[in-house]
Amino acid sequence: MDTKSSPFPTWVEIDLNAVAYNTRAVLKIAGAPMMAVVKSNAYGFGAPQIARTVLDAGAGQLAVARFGEARVLREAGITAPVLVFGMVTQPEVDEAIAQEVTLTLHSFETAKQFAQRANAAGRQVRVHLKVDTGFGRLGVLPEEVIGLVRTSYELGGITVDGIYSHLAMADEAPDHPVTRQQIERFSGVLDSLQAAGLRPRWAHLGNSAAAFGLPAARFDMVRVGTALLGMKPFYFQPFPTELQRVIRWKAQVASCRLLPAGWGVSYGHEYITVAPEWIATLPVGYGDGFRRLPGNQVLIEGQRAPVVGRVCNDMCMVRLPHAVPAGTEVVLIGRQGGEEITTDELIDRWHTSQADIVSSINLRVPRVYPSMERSG
Ligand SMILES: Cc1ncc(COP(=O)(O)O)c(C=O)c1O
Incomplete structure (x- = not known):
């Protein structure tokens, strides 16, 4: 866009062709299906626009942090599977069941809540179980997983479609012992689920960094956010030649x-x-x-x-x-x-992450999509 035609004092341009390019590039590098993370309004880039672009380019599933973000995607007519990472309130559970949004099963309390609401509606709630392999945020401990899956099936109304965990150090340091330990713990949980005949369809652990550089963390699917938006997956390496800025x-x-x-x-x-x-x-x-x-x-x-x-x-x-x-x-x-x-330069100047930089661009700054305008 040239400035003379810009109706705004300040604005953000988002290149959706580059997002599609990055999605195809990451799929090729990872060699695994992809859940695209479009939380926080796709890090401020516009969740419906980014979601449609990555789905068209080959991502199979989406993830967001809050139920309200899943609702925005459904209201935009997006019917692909959407996983909510975070906490959901009781009215949101009811809406998630009706809208077929996948929820995170992260505790025995959530299992009881989900089962109660699903049974009351006479329907199933689809969940991905969250196991804490070393992030200390959300999820049951590895040794609690089998018990939680069994409890969910006993309570009824819950379909455990996936299991996942999140890496703490993958983008911070190469081959970090914590990353190796998290992969081992996650693999151990999958082995015991397999042995008990309880392994869910989708096991996923790896973020952008894992999609690029950690084959052992890819499992059934990579769960990628910032790389799709043209941000570098590793703090310790330069911007990869396979990606385009967005x-x-x-x-x-x-x-x-x-x-x-x-x-x-x-x-x-x-x-x-x-x-x-x-x-x-x-x-x-x-x-x-x-x-x-x-x-x-x-x-x-x-x-x-x-x-x-x-x-x-x-x-x-x-x-x-x-x-x-x-x-x-x-x-x-x-x-x-x-x-x-670049956002790489701003990481050092602002002492923060790329995701923080772009997510913090206030919504009063209009987002424009020049590639959409060009293609009509
Ligand atoms: C649970 C979870 N998975 C995946 C991602 C995507 O991470 P990245 O942007 O490094 O690909 C995030 C983002 O922080 C996340 O919270």
Whole structure:
């Protein structure tokens, strides 16, 4: 999109062709079916749009964190299997049964709740059992799995269609002993389920990192989120050549003024001009997800420009070598000319994960899908 035609002060462009490309690339590398993780509004990229794209490109199932996110997918007409990772309330269990949304069975209490609601409705609730192999978040311990499966079948109304766990260290460090231990524990649970004739259809453990670099963690299906959205699967390796970047965050210059020497910029006057300086104001602030941290840069006319002074809620200021007209395109994430600011770069500057960076771009920043516009 060229800025002249952009109706927004700031916006995010999402390349759905790149999402489809990444989905096919990950499927090829993993050599296993895929559950695509589209939680948190697909990390802010738009859950229905991303879900349709990854399903068309070959993903078989979807996953979200909350039931409300599954409802959004169903309301968008998406009928593919959807797993809810997190807690569900009682009214949500009833709706999940009616909407055929798969729930996470993570405790004996949830088994009782699910069975009671399914039996009351005279229907089955489909679940994937969550086993905690070393994440300490949700799930029963490995030695409790068989008991939970048996209890579920005794209570009735529950179909245990899958079993899963989540890796804590796969993207942080190569061949980490914790990852090896988690794979061993998960395999052990599957062996004992198999021996008892209770193994569910879908066993899944691996995230983006496992899909790329951990064949032993792939089992029946990989469960992939950020790699599909063009984020690198490993902190410790550069961006893989097999993936394409998906997101571009842009804005237009609101104003550009020559401020006199000694002029304070923004709250606290942390920056004071040393000479007459061209200072451009951008309509982007921490309220949009542009962090209030030092060291930020943006791209203007293909060059890096430093953010000066504190980032405000809705605006920030940058120092430029010369004047630019209002409306000049600014890139906060993405390429412009020969320069690029990636989410990889922001991990270090903002001391956080790529998923956090993109999920935190506020919904007041419109998402646009240029590839959809091009294809009509
Ligand atoms: C349970 C679970 N599985 C899979 C994923 C996807 O992870 P990734 O984005 O590394 O592929 C997540 C995301 O955090 C998750 O919570």
